Amino acid sequence: MTDPTVPTALRATGLGRRFRSRWALRDCAFTVPAGKITALVGPNGAGKSTLFHLATGLLHPTTGELSVFGATPGSDEARARTAFLAQDKPLYPRFTVGDTLRFGRELNDDWDQAAAERIVRAGDIPFDTRIGTLSQGQATRVALAVAFGKRPELLLLDEPLADLDPLVRIEAMGLVMEEVAERGTTVVISSHILSELESVCDHVLLLKHGGVRLDGDVQRLCEDHVRFTGLADASTGDGLPAGLDRGTVVEATVTGRQLTAFVRGTAPTGDHWITETPSLEELLLAYLRSDDRPTEDTGRDGAAA
Amino acid sequence: MIAFRIDRRSGVATYLQLVHQVRQALRLGALEPGDRLPTAREVVAAVAINPNTVLRAYRELEREGLVEPRPGQGTFVQRSLSRAAAGADSPLRAEAVVWVARARAAGLEREDVEALAEAVLDETFYVAPADRAATPAPAPGPTPSPERVVRRSPQSMEEDT
Numbered sequence: 001m002t003d004p005t006v007p008t009a010l011r012a013t014g015l016g017r018r019f020r021s022r023w024a025l026r027d028c029a030f031t032v033p034a035g036k037i038t039a040l041v042g043p044n045g046a047g048k049s050t051l052f053h054l055a056t057g058l059l060h061p062t063t064g065e066l067s068v069f070g071a072t073p074g075s076d077e078a079r080a081r082t083a084f085l086a087q088d089k090p091l092y093p094r095f096t097v098g099d100t101l102r103f104g105r106e107l108n109d110d111w112d113q114a115a116a117e118r119i120v121r122a123g124d125i126p127f128d129t130r131i132g133t134l135s136q137g138q139a140t141r142v143a144l145a146v147a148f149g150k151r152p153e154l155l156l157l158d159e160p161l162a163d164l165d166p167l168v169r170i171e172a173m174g175l176v177m178e179e180v181a182e183r184g185t186t187v188v189i190s191s192h193i194l195s196e197l198e199s200v201c202d203h204v205l206l207l208k209h210g211g212v213r214l215d216g217d218v219q220r221l222c223e224d225h226v227r228f229t230g231l232a233d234a235s236t237g238d239g240l241p242a243g244l245d246r247g248t249v250v251e252a253t254v255t256g257r258q259l260t261a262f263v264r265g266t267a268p269t270g271d272h273w274i275t276e277t278p279s280l281e282e283l284l285l286a287y288l289r290s291d292d293r294p295t296e297d298t299g300r301d302g303a304a305a
Numbered sequence: 306m307i308a309f310r311i312d313r314r315s316g317v318a319t320y321l322q323l324v325h326q327v328r329q330a331l332r333l334g335a336l337e338p339g340d341r342l343p344t345a346r347e348v349v350a351a352v353a354i355n356p357n358t359v360l361r362a363y364r365e366l367e368r369e370g371l372v373e374p375r376p377g378q379g380t381f382v383q384r385s386l387s388r389a390a391a392g393a394d395s396p397l398r399a400e401a402v403v404w405v406a407r408a409r410a411a412g413l414e415r416e417d418v419e420a421l422a423e424a425v426l427d428e429t430f431y432v433a434p435a436d437r438a439a440t441p442a443p444a445p446g447p448t449p450s451p452e453r454v455v456r457r458s459p460q461s462m463e464e465d466t
């Protein structure tokens with residue numbers, strides 16, 4: 001979003017990253033607002049992990065740039081303010097939990113041992129347990145303890161809840177939300193579990209084929225879209241009402257005589273349409289399913305609203 | 306104290322679910338004036354939702370005069386919603402029981418009765434939302450359910466602040 005009053009945690013301009021001949025990200029421009037929870041969504045291979053690696057300085061952009069609170073990713077300043085929990089939660093399996101926290105303390109000047117220990121204790125994990133013997137849920141908890149011990153201003157979570165059972169998922173997400181409530185941490189979280197993101201995020205960034213397809217405040221995006229159902233118009237080839245701007249259509253299906261369409265903007269006038277404001281999950285699914293027609297690029301930054 | 310639960314499939318905005326649950330607890334007497342609501346941190350640790358959502362719900366309850374934030378102490382219940390007229394042994398309830406029995410005897414299914422009651426409730430309690438004028442051209446189609454209408458108003462007000 002382009003709200004100038006909200007400070008920016010991440011800012012990308014013309015950002016691209018190529019691996020040999022394949023562009024993982026191409027010509028991306030977006031901002032991630034500070035103090036908010038941003039969901040990073042997209043199909044596998046859309047560039048989500050590449051984006052995380054660029055934001056932490058583990059990869060460098062091929063084109064354009066990405067800044068973290070105005071600093072270059074990987075610089076001392078950016079590193080001190082950022083914590084990244086990678087998909088595979090890399091911890092040393094032969095370390096004990098206590099060793100792992102000590103390691104975090106030695107690598108970070110601004111380490112909060114009490115906070116890290118509190119998170120571990122709340123999960124009833126003994127400090128002398130070896131990482132390799134922890135359950136998935138316990139390992140996630142320790143990884144989060146290390147991430148929060150850093151006292152980051154920006155927390156990047158790449159699929160943190162994959163492989164966790166539903167109870168542990170809620171527990172882990174609860175931990176993250178607690179940290180946000182206490183410290184106002186900016187969070188970017190990628191996940192395929194759209195229904196779980198709905199109650200969690202303020203902002204959404206949808207990547208597809210290495211490009212930004214949707215970027216904005218969740219409520220505003222939902223209110224900017226409408227889904228309507230009614231009788232298909234027999235006089236038009238696509239069943240959509242004649243007056244409707246086809247450029248605003250995200251998705252439309254005709255089943256028999258019935259038309260269901262998902263558009264950015266307002267529904268056609270007339271009382272024969274059943275209209276609904278979509279939920280975030282419905283919105284994301286519509287964009288994930290829809291073809292990448294060039295007219296839909298107006299979806300960026302609310303330009304079409 | 307009150308424990309919240311979130312139904313992620315209900316389609317009702319999360320903050321409204323919290324508002325409803327507090328109102329419900331006030332009606333049932335599970336919450337009474339002077340009781341403290343859980344802090345945002347306590348709520349999000351338990352149900353894993355965005356802390357802003359809790360704050361939004363509490364602001365809404367404050368706007369309705371039901372709760373009051375006390376700096377440094379938390380959010381406290383101001384007034385109760387329990388009403389003798391809606392109690393288990395009230396005459397109104399007895400009349401409702403008779404009415405539902407008549408509807409059933411007339412061959413209506415549960416859903417028919419619900420739809421009928423809801424239509425009457427909508428007619429009786431309908432209040433034009435204050436910010437409707439701000440939205441361009443009201444959405445065509447059937448009258449939006451109250452849920453959807455309420456869902457819009459406080460959010461758009463909030464974004465302006």
